[in-house]
Amino acid sequence: MENKTVIGFIGAGNMAYALIKGLLNNGFDANQINISDPNEELLLNRESELKVTTYPDNTALLSNSDIIFFAVKPQVLSSVCLELKGVVKSKHLFVSIVAGIRSSDINRWLGGNFSLIRTMPNTPALFQSGVTGLFANEVVDNEQKSLVESILSSVGECFWVNEEKLIDAITAISGSGPAYFFLLMESMKQAGMALGLDEETANSLSIQTAYGASLMANKTGKDSRTLRTEVTSPNGTTQSAIESFQDQNFEGIVANATRAAYDRARELSNELGDAE
Ligand SMILES: NC(=O)c1ccc[n+]([C@@H]2O[C@H](COP(=O)([O-])OP(=O)(O)OC[C@H]3O[C@@H](n4cnc5c(N)ncnc54)[C@H](OP(=O)(O)O)[C@@H]3O)[C@@H](O)[C@H]2O)c1
Known part of the structure; x- marks a missing residue:
């Protein structure tokens, strides 16, 4: 068959x-x-x-x-x-x-x-x-x-x-997920340009960094928290950036965004199908 x-x-x-x-x-x-x-x-x-x-x-x-x-x-x-x-x-x-x-x-x-x-x-x-x-x-x-x-x-x-x-949970994480990474890459590109890089260089740096980070997570088998800790030297540049993200509740922002995608999937179920 x-x-x-x-x-x-x-x-x-x-x-x-x-x-x-x-x-x-x-x-x-x-x-x-x-x-x-x-x-x-x-x-x-x-x-x-x-x-x-x-x-x-x-x-x-x-x-x-x-x-x-x-x-x-x-x-x-x-x-x-x-x-x-x-x-x-x-x-x-x-x-x-x-x-x-x-x-x-x-x-x-x-x-x-x-x-x-x-x-x-x-x-x-x-x-x-x-x-x-x-x-x-x-x-x-x-x-x-x-x-x-x-x-x-x-x-x-x-x-x-x-x-x-x-x-619906998978929809919120991986179905819609590529767009979240595109948004992060877009933001990193804009940030790079604001720091003086030309557009092409800022774009390539953001894309290659996303690719390299994903490859590392995939190939090393280490969880992302461990990988992040390993590349974050105390009092270094990465730590400054991570602290800035965390001060602005980065995890909460991601949790709220994925919850919104999940809720929208459930709403579609109820709007377009028989209510549960
Ligand atoms: N895009 C993603 O990242 C992604 C990821 C996971 C799942 N999905 C799901 O995949 C589905 C399709 O998404 P998509 O991004 O591929 O949408 P899309 O690009 O709009 O493709 C849907 C296609 O269906 C056609 N269509 C409309 N009425 C039809 C009919 N009666 N019979 C046959 N074809 C018809 C549309 O034609 P017209 O444009 O002329 O109306 C369009 O070409 C969605 O339900 C989405 O939830 C999408």
């Missing part, structure tokens, strides 16, 4: 692109990837760049795919599912990457109790450096779990959770 499995992406936007690019870069066959989207120009671009098969119609994509990834904005997911209702077969396996929308609501819209894996990937999938949280509903069997994990692990690391609400 695995070698012939056809994956269909409903929604050909940023996240579908990142996942498909990651899959192709990792040797996945473009003939086994379908996409559908109402934007004809986008479909043409995707077809010419990625060599995948495109469908302007979601039901046609469904009929020609085994695993269906929902990669649309949360606000349009119910209409997409309602359109598929009646065409869906029990053999189909659904994977949602949509923030906030509960698996029970998706299944209600699809009109049955289908195998559904709710996931939260992130955009570094584009370079096989993503991280994805996954939650399987009770209908999903081990073979389906392995299949989806093998697809998503080709674009980064995978972590299963056994409580669906933890997907």
Whole structure:
């Protein structure tokens, strides 16, 4: 089954692109990837760049795919599912990457109790450096779990959770997380320029520092607090900066921001699905 499995992406936007690019870069066959989207120009671009098969119609994509990834904005997911209702077969396996929308609501819209894996990937999938949280509903069997994990692990690391609400926590940390690091890099670049560096140098320093710090955390296996302590000499320059961050409640700022993302995911669940 695995070698012939056809994956269909409903929604050909940023996240579908990142996942498909990651899959192709990792040797996945473009003939086994379908996409559908109402934007004809986008479909043409995707077809010419990625060599995948495109469908302007979601039901046609469904009929020609085994695993269906929902990669649309949360606000349009119910209409997409309602359109598929009646065409869906029990053999189909659904994977949602949509923030906030509960698996029970998706299944209600699809009109049955289908195998559904709710996931939260992130955009570094584009370079096989993503991280994805996954939650399987009770209908999903081990073979389906392995299949989806093998697809998503080709674009980064995978972590299963056994409580669906933890997907909202993963959304708040890694789903939205790349933007937090971009904000930090942007701020460091601006700060460097304020200290007299030219824009290009300040930009490269901030990017390379973020990359190097992440690599160190990854390769040494040390936790980030230990790494920070090791590079913070008493009374040195780093200590001055860290104390300034901490005086302004850096940890609290991060905790509040991630809580806001988590709350927004829960709000989306309640706004767009059945209230819990
Ligand atoms: N971007 C991220 O970092 C990230 C990370 C994790 C998860 N996600 C989740 O991934 C999902 C997609 O995000 P995205 O950033 O890829 O959004 P996006 O770039 O806006 O892509 C969504 C695509 O779906 C298309 N679409 C709209 N209605 C459709 C329909 N009825 N049938 C098929 N396609 C339709 C949109 O077309 P139009 O533009 O013409 O409407 C657009 O091309 C979201 O639910 C988000 O929560 C995103």
